[in-house]
Amino acid sequence: MTDWRQRTPTIVTPYFLRLIFLLLMFYPAPGIAETESWETLNTAGMLAYQEKDFITAKELFERALQTLERGERPDPHAATTFNNLGAVHERLGEYEQAELRYRNSLAVIEIIQGPDHPDIAMGLNNLASMYFSLQAFEKAEPLWQRALTISEKILGDRHPHLVQPLVTLGMVTQAQGKFDQAEPLYLRAIRITEHALNPQHPRLIPLYERYATLLHQAGRPEEAGVIGQKIESLRTANANTSDHQ
Structure with a gap:
């Protein structure tokens, strides 16, 4: 899996992706909410993020989470959306919320994929990068050390x-x-x-x-x-x- 913050959704073409985004922005009527899906909301959220409309992206990603069923085993989509929310919170300077969402994402991946999956290394890098930017080096170091260890096991x-x-x-x-x-x-x-x-x-x-x-x-x-x-x-x-x- 590529870096979730940089990944461009491929489920729709760019033209239709923009159309979906505009519909969600200007016609958020109750009737439309009934047809909202994780794919639609997450895709629109990615577009809003890419256009640096972080407030709208946060709202869309939060709505995307609400579409996922809560079961004994987490939905794999939750890991992606938690991570996307972490990136949005980070861009907005909401660092405590960003940390929580990044850790939520890591927890989901670990349950589904195991502690040594490549996606864990990617998630660790996202959280550690935020810590590094905040000069919280003592928090970033163990995360990057773990990410390196996972990569060494694989590569x-x-x-x-x-x-x-x-x-x-x-x-x-x-x-x-x-x-x-x-x-x-x-x-x-x-x-x-x-x-x-x-x-x-x-x-x-x-x-x-x-x-x-x-x-x-x-x-x-x-x-x-x-x-x-x-x-x-x-x-x-x-x-x-x-x-x-």
């Missing part, structure tokens, strides 16, 4: 898709001054990238830049200088490559 320990989770966890540990924990995460991300691509690939430059910043903050300027030379070497090598293409 192995050298998959290129681990680079971003490693860097993200490195950033949150670095932000807390835990340089000894951040360093191996950055180095591992560098090694995976070198193995997956090549030791001169331009994608290594931002990784080395982040590592150099860590070394400076850790009071290791000489080592940071060596990495700085490595960065310049990579830039030169890639500039020469571009010139010959």
Whole structure:
């Protein structure tokens, strides 16, 4: 499953999606409520979110939740809508409500899919990203650590898709001054990238830049200088490559 906040519903074409949205906006009569479905409301909510009409998106997602049956086992659609509501609350600065909805989403996914499903990692990332933006680093760190562990179980320990989770966890540990924990995460991300691509690939430059910043903050300027030379070497090598293409 893709990131729920970025996922574009594919159940209707864009033209009809806009038409549905307009109907819900301007004709919310009681008779229409009888025909409302989760798909219709969630799709309209996604459109409102994409158009940055977060108040309307929140209302539509809340109505979408109301269409779902309450049983012993939660409806899978609830996970998506809880997460969408979390994103809306976050955009509105309603952080306590956003946290609750993100956690609601995670709880539903865990019941249905289990604790190590890829969707859990995605949900953890959404909640951790909010914490990071609020500089609540101590809350974000364990969530990103768990997300990385889930990804490692699924992908192995050298998959290129681990680079971003490693860097993200490195950033949150670095932000807390835990340089000894951040360093191996950055180095591992560098090694995976070198193995997956090549030791001169331009994608290594931002990784080395982040590592150099860590070394400076850790009071290791000489080592940071060596990495700085490595960065310049990579830039030169890639500039020469571009010139010959």
